[in-house]
Amino acid sequence: MMGEFNSTDFLKTVSSAPGVYRMYDENQTVIYVGKAKDLKKRLSSYFRKNIPNVKTQVLVGHIKHIDVTVTHSETDALILENDYIKQYMPKYNVLLRDDKSYPYILLSQHKHPRLAYHRGVKREKGRYFGPYPNGGAVRESLHLMQTLFPIRQCDDLYYKSRSRPCLQYQIGRCSAPCVDKISESDYQEQVTLASLFLKGKDKQVMSALVDKMNLAAANLEYEMAARLRDQITALRKVTEQQEVSTASGDMDVIGAHYASGVACFHLLFIRDGKIFGSRSYYPSVPAKTDLTEVLHGFILQFYLNTDSQRSVPRDIILNSDFKEATLFEQAIQTALDKKVSIKTNVRGERARFLKLAHTNAMHAVNTRLSHKNTIEQRFALLEAVLENTQPIQRMECFDISHTMGESTVASCVVFNREGPLKADYRRYNITDITPGDDYAAMKQAISRRFDKIKPSGKVPTILFIDGGIGQLRIAQQVVDEKCTHLQNPPMLIGVAKGEGRKPGLETLIYGTTETTFNLAHDSGALHLIQHIRDESHRFAITGHRNKRQKTRNTSTLESIAGVGPKRRKMLLQYLGGLQGVKGASVLELAKVPGISTDMAQLIHDSLKE
Numbered sequence: 001m002m003g004e005f006n007s008t009d010f011l012k013t014v015s016s017a018p019g020v021y022r023m024y025d026e027n028q029t030v031i032y033v034g035k036a037k038d039l040k041k042r043l044s045s046y047f048r049k050n051i052p053n054v055k056t057q058v059l060v061g062h063i064k065h066i067d068v069t070v071t072h073s074e075t076d077a078l079i080l081e082n083d084y085i086k087q088y089m090p091k092y093n094v095l096l097r098d099d100k101s102y103p104y105i106l107l108s109q110h111k112h113p114r115l116a117y118h119r120g121v122k123r124e125k126g127r128y129f130g131p132y133p134n135g136g137a138v139r140e141s142l143h144l145m146q147t148l149f150p151i152r153q154c155d156d157l158y159y160k161s162r163s164r165p166c167l168q169y170q171i172g173r174c175s176a177p178c179v180d181k182i183s184e185s186d187y188q189e190q191v192t193l194a195s196l197f198l199k200g201k202d203k204q205v206m207s208a209l210v211d212k213m214n215l216a217a218a219n220l221e222y223e224m225a226a227r228l229r230d231q232i233t234a235l236r237k238v239t240e241q242q243e244v245s246t247a248s249g250d251m252d253v254i255g256a257h258y259a260s261g262v263a264c265f266h267l268l269f270i271r272d273g274k275i276f277g278s279r280s281y282y283p284s285v286p287a288k289t290d291l292t293e294v295l296h297g298f299i300l301q302f303y304l305n306t307d308s309q310r311s312v313p314r315d316i317i318l319n320s321d322f323k324e325a326t327l328f329e330q331a332i333q334t335a336l337d338k339k340v341s342i343k344t345n346v347r348g349e350r351a352r353f354l355k356l357a358h359t360n361a362m363h364a365v366n367t368r369l370s371h372k373n374t375i376e377q378r379f380a381l382l383e384a385v386l387e388n389t390q391p392i393q394r395m396e397c398f399d400i401s402h403t404m405g406e407s408t409v410a411s412c413v414v415f416n417r418e419g420p421l422k423a424d425y426r427r428y429n430i431t432d433i434t435p436g437d438d439y440a441a442m443k444q445a446i447s448r449r450f451d452k453i454k455p456s457g458k459v460p461t462i463l464f465i466d467g468g469i470g471q472l473r474i475a476q477q478v479v480d481e482k483c484t485h486l487q488n489p490p491m492l493i494g495v496a497k498g499e500g501r502k503p504g505l506e507t508l509i510y511g512t513t514e515t516t517f518n519l520a521h522d523s524g525a526l527h528l529i530q531h532i533r534d535e536s537h538r539f540a541i542t543g544h545r546n547k548r549q550k551t552r553n554t555s556t557l558e559s560i561a562g563v564g565p566k567r568r569k570m571l572l573q574y575l576g577g578l579q580g581v582k583g584a585s586v587l588e589l590a591k592v593p594g595i596s597t598d599m600a601q602l603i604h605d606s607l608k609e
Helices: 007-012 039-047 054-062 074-088 135-148 156-160 184-198 202-218 222-241 291-303 325-336 348-386 438-450 469-482 524-553 565-575 578-583 586-590 597-608
Strands: 019-024 030-036 065-070 103-108 115-119 126-129 251-259 262-271 274-281 315-318 341-343 395-403 406-416 426-429 462-466 491-496 507-510
Touching: 007 039, 019 039, 019 074, 030 039, 030 054, 030 074, 039 054, 039 065, 074 291, 074 325, 103 135, 103 184, 115 135, 135 184, 156 565, 184 202, 202 222, 251 291, 251 348, 262 291, 262 348, 274 348, 291 315, 291 325, 315 348, 325 341, 348 524, 395 438, 395 524, 406 438, 406 524, 426 438, 426 524, 438 469, 462 469, 462 524, 469 491, 491 524, 565 578, 565 586, 578 597, 586 597
Parallel strands: 251 315, 315 341, 395 462, 462 491
Antiparallel strands: 019 030, 019 065, 103 115, 103 126, 251 262, 262 274, 395 406, 406 426, 491 507
């Protein structure tokens, strides 16, 4: 335990230079990071006698230590503030949890280039188009590209092992360069047109196709002209459907709305005069935080996060006044070497875009608040039904999923008073049990959940078991054994399916007394139980299917000692896939580069066995 923080002595040592400060609690955990143009003046404001802001009052009550880092300028302080927030994730800062890298479309650098979805580090050679706001936008674009330009989208291993055209060629979505159904010059021409289309140069693509169609018609190549006509028609339909802005250049239009502790930033990404996509962001906002700080935290972490590989546009349009606009422009230019302009007063089409973004942000916040209120009401109803003196702060639900005993997975989903707490969801791969033994699977999952649990740990108020009396008894035995040291062990309730597995007919069972009870089908408390039960089932079956698919996709070659990724690749390429490898003789296997006669014999014998 640390002593009380002496603010008077501390402030005597603080410089008036610009810099960043980190506030620590009694556990030496960073709870807040801030920057200041004048550190002494800014830090002194925290320790005045009358602090109007409730959040600041709470924060100051937890301060046990403050570290100060002096910088050369306020711009440097802003950049360092972002680095510290990303490093420490302080609970009293506005936090934007946007760690995912952004997706791109990759046009690879091969003899026959392919179009592919890409996320993460750009390791493969080729041209990258994007970033797109989300994975769905990339997949939609790739699907669109297949209908416009017959370029392959298959992976290289599949492409190299083809001996005849695949289904994509049959339905007109690939020109089958793998089996020479198209000349190299014609394929490269389609690649060039696709590249121009992805860059937004629709008119140039259309003009090139029209010229080629006229030339084909003049040369009496009517089949070629007809194919080009169909391609032009498809392209024209697509370009007519796309929303096009008359405003040139790139810009992000940000609609911000903040109410009752919920903030939403809805962004319209406009690139080359087109709406490239949209996305909503919901930063984690500490209680009693004002809009100015919320806006500061979002802009800081969104545009100075270099890890996300996000493209920064020339203009950033906001619907809220932002006093630090000039400072942020300087910081972005210093950190990213990108000149930007942050604007709040716009007219014409930009104003219409801004109104659209703000409307979406307001709708998102209202929807979230309505959901939170509904969840809170259902928690209150469940407390009344259970007559539990202890408020329900955390609920967990376990479910088991398998297919005839194969790839058994247990799920644990968590709800708090705001709804699903997805960061705390867990899956357990069940091993060393008799296939199909749900009781053993439940015992293993519950044992692993409560093994070595501490009184200060995350203990659920209620633990739901998706199953009947047998699974509930097993779970209750484990909890009784492992939770004896807890002051408030979880209450167990089994959720048994009703007649015909119809929702609303569930039977609920207390774990300690094994007495049963039912709730009305329109009860809010039952709807909450159904919600967490259905979520646990969804989470379990998703994990099970992924595990099962991974197991079934595992090549039998992987189980052979000495056959690593490179040898597997060579075998599959030279022999046309796994079936070709299985049907090959020892002599044929030995002809594959990197495969000796002894290795060929081992592979042959292993596959026959």
